[in-house]
Amino acid sequence: MSDWLKQIPEAAQTYLEGHRLDEVECIISDLPGIARGKAVPATKFARQKYFHLPDSIFYQTITGDWGEAAGDGGFIERDMILRPDWSTATAAPWTGDWTLQVIHDAFDINEEPIPFSPRNVLKRVVQLYRDKGWEPVVAPEMEFYLVARNIDPAKAIEPMMGRSGRPAAARQAYSMTAVDEFGPVIDDIYDFAEAQGFEIDGITQEGGAGQLEINMVHGDPVKLADEVFYFKRMIREAALRHDCYATFMAKPIEGEPGSAMHIHHSVIDIETGENIFSGPQGGETDAFFHFIAGLQKHLPSAIAVLAPYVNSYRRYVRDHAAPINLEWGRDNRTTGIRIPISSPQARRVENRLAGMDCNPYLGIAASLACGYIGLIEQERPDKQFKGDAYDGDEAIPRILGGALDLFDEAEKLHEVLGPEFARVYSIIKRAEYEEFLEVISPWEREHLLLNV
Template sequence: MSDHSANLPPAAAAYLEGRRLDEVECIISDLPGIARGKAVPASKFERQAYFHLPDSIFYQTITGEWGEAAGEEGFIERDMILKPDMSTATAAPWTADWTLQVIHDAYDRKERPIPFAPRNVLKRVCKLYEDQGWQPVVAPEMEFFIVARNLDPAQDIKPMMGRSGRPAAARQAYSMTAVDEFGPVIDDIYDFAEAQGFEIDGITQEGGAGQLEINLRHGDPVKLADEVFYFKRLIREAALRHDCFATFMAKPIADEPGSAMHIHHSVMDIETGRNIFSGPAGGETDAFFNFIGGLQTHLPAAVAVMAPYVNSYRRYVRDHAAPINLEWGRDNRTTGIRIPLSGPGARRVENRLAGMDCNPYLGIAASLACGYLGMMQELRPSRQFRGDAYEGEGDIPRVLGSALDLWEGATELHEVLGPEFARVYTIVKRAEYEEFLAVISPWEREHLLLNV
């Protein structure tokens, strides 16, 4: 018999203080980042050391169809063993009873990590850093839209109605008045986050109508990916309480900017605790430039993971707050790779390519993998870019099909992320792309029906 309740993190213990736990949601992220799992009575959870789910949850496309990724034995839906990571136990404060969520890790019957489980992919990359004596540190930024309820996919997505009774205004970046429009939703986001033990570094209004950004404190990649995974659900629940939707689509509204998950990276020396991007005198090191070189060299192939849907590529629009190339620059938001202002101890590299629609475990893993390859291969970046990078040519894929072509040939990246993950991801994404290509769009009916 397990004794899970003795291992609760402080926030979960505080949430339950003086209360009786009713239910535990045993969850794991699938490839899109959707929480899959089972809800069990608390008494049963206390007695179970693990539970089972079929491995086929990782073969599903976003529409619920299946990719033929089961391997040689065929589609037999073999059970995985899912074990709780009690350090992830956190409240589900929107539920009617007292409920905890716990993220689980997936293993096969020989106790080996399932290689295509997203959290395991990220752990694999972190282990490669650890083997070199490095500790990767990340800080994700989450952009998203709060929009009016949309019950008909044929209708355009519209901004939500604000507190003033007017639709949320666009192009009001950093406006406190605009933030106030969403006051009740933001209050619930803060309350839920506090109950779950998450520290928000700040909430700002972004450039789009109803677009907000939440910054998280830097830390361990797996812990931060867990938080983004949890936050997506938390934010959706907060919006639903106020008769609106939260969406993490990369480009939900045609004339508005898209939503990114910018990822800041630094790397610490495990032995000394120093940032390896800065030398003893505070200067920039070879490792710093190699990391940038790795992003420039390997990101084109990794885009298929960071921009995983056909909609993702609508975000990469010139002059629309998203990068179109892989230039790097200091404090320059037009480049795909930005070096923010900081002191030597906080020197970091920001990847601005990842969309908010990516799976946080996979997006962070792919970004760290590119930097890791850069440091291991001692890759040098191009010259620092000065000026407006939107004036240059785009050098990232413009559609998912092209991105998948690059991804399929990226054997070095596959070795870092895991060849079996790469195989399954490729098959599922190809199946999803085929599903999309089978749909006739309103644009085609409008312009081709009578004109060609």
């Protein structure tokens, strides 16, 4: 076995037992969360310590266009140095040969981390916690839809056909029969996850037609973001095997609930190993309320990261399973910030704002950043909300442009995420938004063409 293969996780080694490794996919997340990189023959990968990609992959929009974010040096596409993180090596079990994927970290020619690489942004935030003696812990929940194949962008998205031969039905939340409808796809998801060494905490049917949720075991933020990054690709591959698509759009089907990436947070004192949200007698601490306040006061400025596309804002609809404000409450799924029922040791804060369309590294980083500011500034939250938060006022931007305006003004958030990241991110997102504003929608053609 090559020396580098001895460094990879046990699951990857087990996957290769008795087989010859053919190829290694060297990958990195761009700003939207798309895997960029190179496929390299295993023999070549064994001889290289790093490879190069141009920094322009972080200046590309979701449509493949480019934002003018290169800075004073101009758009010269400097080569980055990409180094493998062996702990991320995992199988690509849907491929026709024996292939591993390895996530890489991006550095410049001076070996400094590229500040707008999403994984580096999250690592920066996690390190700020550790510098204070804290270890952040997260648990993401992934919602997504299985939909019928759709090769015509002008056609509305429809639910996939289930085993019964009928389209998936809505309003069947937690139905085991509904889960059974997608049994073959779910079986492949489980098989792929096992081959990749990922632990699924559970799969449930959500409220939308063909909408599922996967819960993940809590852990290190970077590791969990890696897994969400991997999972999104893996779930798409499992769906394609069964003649359907998996979509992580925030709001893919009109009239159905959107898909969220709820993020549960807790913070551990590194020295004692105790949850800083709980005191010696199990009560709620000042740190617990500071963290809530940080989310409450700074998430509006971060929503452009948590809801990164024009479609993202279609999810925030009153009485439609997504928050419309940032009230906080205990065991209350109508609030934007929820405190789940738990033991003192497992006390945590759930951010229900993030959409499943966000980059997992950036979504988790932004959420942790808001909580961090609350801890450092020792901020205090509003009074706990009791009752139905949909009866309250809307307090979330409804369009990407407004969210970007708030993001651009958020100097404290920029300092935590990194000023250079904030500069590049804003430019790329505004380029996407301006491109969208040039598109004439079917609604406009139907109602304005002959009536105004």
